[in-house]
Amino acid sequence: MAVSKLWSVSTNLERVIEYAANPEKTSAKVYSEEQYQALADVLSYAKDEEKTEQEFYIEGINCNPITARDQFVTTKELFGKTEGIQAYHAYLSFKEQNITPEMAQRIGMEFAKEVWGKKFQVVVTTHLNTKHLHCHFVINSVSFLDGKRLWGEEKAWFKFRLVADRICEKYGLYYNPNPNRSKQNSYYYKQEQAGMPTRYSMLRSAIDEAIAHSTNLKTFEYNLTQMGYKHCLSESRKYWTVIPKGYSKPVRLKNLGEEYSEEAIKRRLIENQRLPILPFSSGSKKQYNLPTRGDKIKKKSGIYCLYLYYCYKLGYLPKYKKPDTNKLHYLLREDLLKLDKISEEARLLGRENISTDKQLFSYKESVMGEISKLTDDRTHLRKMMRRKISDDELSKVKDEVSTISDKIRLLRKEVKTCESIAERSKVMEYNLSQDNPTEQKSKRKEKETYEQRW
Structure with missing residues (x-):
């Protein structure tokens, strides 16, 4: 099986050709002085454009690999297209470990001839320096033909x-006729394995919740919309997609797993028709309305208390019972991905005893003033470094400059945190105001249920 990829090269055409034809990557391993001398002889012999040295696995299509850069540039100048993308760099990697370099080069040449060989100049090399053999292609961005x-x-x-699968099948190499191209990004997969919330895990939870309160596709779409998710679940589309709140790029539902494909969602909705469906609600039920830590925090005021209560709602502050993130309001649920940033802002508010907007902006101004003073001190020290001073003095000045730079870096981070607090606090107030009616309704139902029992 072969894996292919292609990307553009806008600058330094010579560097990418040299990388693809690097002798350390394209030459076979050498174990003796005689072989090393033969390798050196082959390097000079390969300059003859009438010859091809098989030991290096470097060939050209419609060009000589030794003078490829000049030929690429000549073609661009001939048609007046020397600006923009200079070339394209591609690779073809083989899964098999028992494939020979000769066969890899042969497949690479056949692949390049079929894809680009009719109109473009291509340098084809095979690299032997990794676990899997792979071919590199450097393609001129301008056709020599037209x-x-x-x-x-x-x-x-x-x-x-x-094309790669067809050629691999021709040479008896393994290929997968039905590859799974819905695998989750490794970054999100590692986050989920570590127990951290991700865009995909939050989307799965939202879809599960919407399905749990739906018996047909229209209700499912309505519930997703109520939760703040844009979607396109048309029968005419090849893939169903959902755009999470706060994002612009849609996610294909089939990429979330087998239980989230079009057929699986329809099956789950049909199964719900045989079960009693609970009304759609994001609140949680409790047996008693006992005072909680959240109630104590809400009695206070100020930005710091707002942050504390918000962290409490997200489950970041200790509770008697670990919160169920699936029961959080969807607006609050999105901020689970930002807990680290929110907690950092809360620590700053607590450390500096900031509770009002005026105190926040006053602290920001003081930090900016300190940055300005440190910047002037650093500028003065840098001027001293240009003078004729001893090595010991120069070393001390450099250390002072480094220390000041570290302080400035931390203070600038403080300024950004203050700006983030000013912006995020308004969003928090809105999110909590949207969650409050649901919370009050849930408490009212709990009270009625409790009274009916007695």
Whole structure:
């Protein structure tokens, strides 16, 4: 099986060609002085454009790999297209570990000829320095045939797998005719494995909650909309997508797992038709309305208390019972991904005893004044470094400059945190105001249920 990828190169055309044709990557391993001398002889022999040295696995299509850079530039100058993207760099990596370099180079040449060889100049190399052999391709961005730039099917790397699979099948190499291209990003996967909330895990929870209160697709769509999620679940679309609140890029539901494909969601909705469906609510039920730590915090006022109560609602502050994030209001649930930043802002408010907007902006101004003073001191020290002073004095001045730079860096971070607090506090007030009616309604129902029992 072969994996392909292509990306553009806008600057330094010579560097990418040198990388692709690096002898340390394309040459076979050498174990003796005789072999090393033969390798040196081959390097000079390879300059003859009429010859091809197989030991280096470097070949050109419609060009000589030794003078490829000059030929690429000549083509661009001929058609007056020397600006913009200079070339495209691609690779073809093989899963098999028992494939020979000769076969890898042969497959790479056949692949490049079919995809680009009719119109473009290509340098094809095979690198032997990694666990899996892989071919590198450097393609001129301008065609030598008609002067047109690389475009369309010629740069659609996600379609190259069809060509690669066909060639691998021809040479008896393994390939997967039905690859799973819905795998979750490794970054989000590692976050979930560590127990941290991610955009995907939050979206799964939201979909589960919407399905739990739905018996048909229309109700499911309505519940998603009520939770703040944009969606496109049309039957005419190939993939169903949902855009989480606060994001602009849609997520294909099939990428969330087997239980979130179009067929699985429809099946789960049909199964709900045989079960009693609870009314849609994001509140949590309790048996008694006992005073909580949140009630004590709410009696206070100020930005710091707002942050404390918000952290309490998110479950960051200790509670008697660990909160169920699925029962949080969807507006608060989005901020679970920002707990580290919110807690850092709360610590600053507590450390500096800030409770009003006026105190916050006053502290910000004082920090900016300190930054200005330290910047002037650092400028003075840098001027001293330009004078003729001893090495000991120069070393001390450099240490002082470094210390001041570290202080300035921390203070600038404080300024950004203050700006973030000013912006986030308004959002927190709005989110809590939206959650408050639901919370009051939940408490009222709990009270009625408790009274009916007696």
